[in-house]
Amino acid sequence: MAKRVIIVDDSRAVIATAELALDDLISSGVIEFKSYLNPLELLGALQNGSENFDMLISDVNMPEMNGLDLARTIKSDERYKTKPIIVLTTESSEQMKMTGKEIGVTGWMVKPFNDEKLVKSVKMVLGV
Numbered sequence: 001m002a003k004r005v006i007i008v009d010d011s012r013a014v015i016a017t018a019e020l021a022l023d024d025l026i027s028s029g030v031i032e033f034k035s036y037l038n039p040l041e042l043l044g045a046l047q048n049g050s051e052n053f054d055m056l057i058s059d060v061n062m063p064e065m066n067g068l069d070l071a072r073t074i075k076s077d078e079r080y081k082t083k084p085i086i087v088l089t090t091e092s093s094e095q096m097k098m099t100g101k102e103i104g105v106t107g108w109m110v111k112p113f114n115d116e117k118l119v120k121s122v123k124m125v126l127g128v
Contacts, residue, residue, distance in 0.1 A: 002029050003054040003126045008036040008070065009088070010062040014111065018057065018088070021115035022122060030128050039065040043073060046080065053083060055125055060089040060096070068099055075104045084125045088113060 007018050015035040025031045034051075036042040039062050045051035056074070060067040067087060074080045084106040092110045100108055107121060122128075 002032045003128060004032045004034065004052060005055045005057065005122060005126075006034045006036065006042065006051070006053040007057040007088075008039050008042050008062070008067070009057075009059040010037055011059070012037065014059070014088070017115075018113075018118060021113075021118045025119065025122065025128070031122065031126070038062075039067065039070045043070060046074060046077070053080075055122065056083065056085045057088050058085060060087060060091050068096070068103060068105075071100070071105055072103045086121060086125065088118075 005022070007015055009015050019026070019033055019035070022031065022033060026033050039058070042051065043065070058067040058070055067089065071085050074085065086107045086109060087100055087105050088109045088111060090111045097108050106125060109117065109121065
């Protein structure tokens with residue numbers, strides 16, 4: 001059964017780039033790929049049970065809600081407490097990375113990202 005990977009980023013270009021990088025995994029049925037431009041839409045869908053994920057990839061700097069607040073809210077929900085979240089962002093400060101680690105973020109990738117590194121991270125985190 002395919003693993004569900006969700007990306008939330010307010011940039012369509014970043015979403016398209018990530019989807020292209022993961023195309024082999026998507027087309028071979030290893031992962032299902034879903035994207036959200038708005039973190040509040042994703043959060044609402046997770047909270048009402050209409051959405052689920054095996055791995056979340058999230059930007060930090062987004063309107064309405066930043067990715068660390070999103071991760072904190074998701075991790076506080078028992079259903080998603082152990083689900084992996086990878087941060088994909090332009091932010092590289094050690095303080096922000098430490099905050100992510102305290103929240104329970106699984107990994108941190110700085111934009112612009114390397115396609116191979118993204119694929120390797122997804123495979124490693126999901127064990128595929």
